[in-house]
Amino acid sequence: MTTAQGFSLYKDLDKYKDVDIDDLLENLTEAEVLELESMLDPDNALLPASDRMRNQTDKEPTGPFDRQKLQEFLENQAKSEKDVEDRVPYKSGQKRGKVWKAKANADMKKNGNANADEIEVQGDAEMEEALKDATEEDLVELAGILGLHSMLNQDQYYAANVHTQAVELNENLRELVAGPGSLQDEGAKFSGISKCFVPKALNLEPENNLDVDKALKQVQENDPELTSLNMNNIKNIPIPTLISLSEALHKNTHLKTLSMASTRLNDRIAKALGEAIEANTALTCLNLESNFITGTGILAIMKALLNNETLSELRIANQRSSLGVKVESYIAEVLEKNKTIVKFGLAFDHAGPRGKANNFLMRNNEIVRKKRVSNRVENQ
Template sequence: MTDSAEFLKLTGQKSEDVPDIDLDNIDELLAQLTQEELDELNGDFDPDNSFLPPSERMRSQTTKDPTGPFSRKKLLAFLEKKAKDEKDWENIKQYVKKAPEKTWKAKEVPKTQEEKDIDTEWDDILTQATEDELVDLAAVLGFHGMLNQTQFYASENNEKLESGGFAGLAKAEQLKVAPFEPPNTTDVEQSIRLIKDNDSSLKHLNLNNIKNISYERLEAVCDGLKTNTQLETLEMASVAMTDRVAKRLSEALKENKTLTSLNIESNFVTGELIVEILKSINVNKTVTEFRATNQKPEALGNKVETKIIKLVQENDKMMKLGLAFEFPETRVKVTEKLQSNYDQVRKKRVSDKGEA
């Protein structure tokens, strides 16, 4: 088979459309072409051919000489100026808003024989009823899903619907503004003195939400717990406590034997220091309620939660533990241990009553 026949077979063209080409003399044919014809032939390639390098798939078509170095700022300014100078397209026909010649009307579907048989005298009555009457009827029959709250309660109380029937919108209930809680007026300096003096009148100290308490004052409260034997409840939620103060608190809990409830929620104590506090609580096991949720960072992590499980299981006196756990295993095991501690207290109480 000749070269021309092979070319025809591959391309599927007819013999009269393709001249007879002798591929052996391709060099002589190329030598007869002009420079423009060679450039045109050289640019005829398949841009989707993955065997060609990217530089060969899209060759530079720029024939002009560069006028200077590339400047993005100048290029954008040129394009913006050119866009502003170009004339807008001329509107062939001005848009004029017109009303539709025909109004849309729903197609009436003829009733089947079964639907005609179902029609009763009540159909005419319901057709002539007003929306308010339909709302009342729906409320009496208990069709609550067809009514909003405003319509339902208005029907029960025989009130007039302001917004009207089934098309009416339910109005939101008026917001009841709750008064702000009064600020915490606890005297921090006096509280520190009472703790250090071991005053018997100080059983419950509430420092929650007191702003701008210095670290030195918080540390003084913690240091006073070492020798105090009267304080039973200490609340220090949202006082900007950090690990520095929490470290002093954990050291004080190792010596204190009267504190039963501790609250350090909404502070900046990390998980490692919470573990240290639980270790200190386990020394004397007098603290039965410990709350430390809503810390920043809030996530404790698997390593910390594993330590907490071990510490809680070692404490038979802990009754309440306020911590947000990430893993279900921690929640289950901690809950089971606290419930077991409750059961032991209940059994002891029942046995004491029986002996009495």
């Protein structure tokens, strides 16, 4: 069926809108009613099976249900059927099938007291012959070639070298006292004890030595030299200082980039920043990732974007908890109305808001691209 035929079929169904269904059912014959019954299947679990399905049995009932007669019938039928014959006849005391046998080397000692000399290593005949007469110096050199020294970490390797040097120094002193040639050369040794060590705790976050009070003063005085402020990873900023910084952003006209990732921001600071975003006309990039902002604070920030036309990049990912589908849907609605956000850092948990947000961000990027192309043409 083509598309045109499908549309014409739907148009033909419009003439049946005003038909009375009760009149149609009254005029049906008994055969037509049975045919209609077989076509209907009400998918309702509350209805009993007798009401959901029509009776398809034409045989007359033979009598009431008798449980005892049914059991006797099943028992007699089971006795009359022959058992399946075994492929291998059963005989008392005889095992059938594959019998498990232990391997020849399975009886090795399982405890740790077995000597290394008792274990026979099977390998290439030439290799066994070469290793049979090898000295300890040759074995150490072979271990270096094979890279076995890389199995030790730096501390274990250092401890082994220190032990080896102490042994050699002791032997040299004994040789000086007893005379040259009194001690036999035992070759290279590597007999240090491999000790465990506690790994050092490394700080994964880079240190930030920013003078917060000085930066706050610069923002309040609208210092033209301060165009970028990085406050990342500073955990001990007082809340009044952050509130003052948010209030100073209302009238600041030079700060372009503000990064406050991993600074323990909460909803109170987020609401203050939302008011600042709504009044600020210079800020283009704001980073609030890895903080303790909940959905309430995110809503305050997104609501401010409805009245902001300068912010182009906003990052709010990795917060205290998941935002939920309502907050993510509101974020997508704000991005639909905002025409300046081109970079938005947030991992959506729901596919619907995620798809809408991606479409709106692509639209904003296309708007910026067209403006850039038009400005380039005008300059030429």
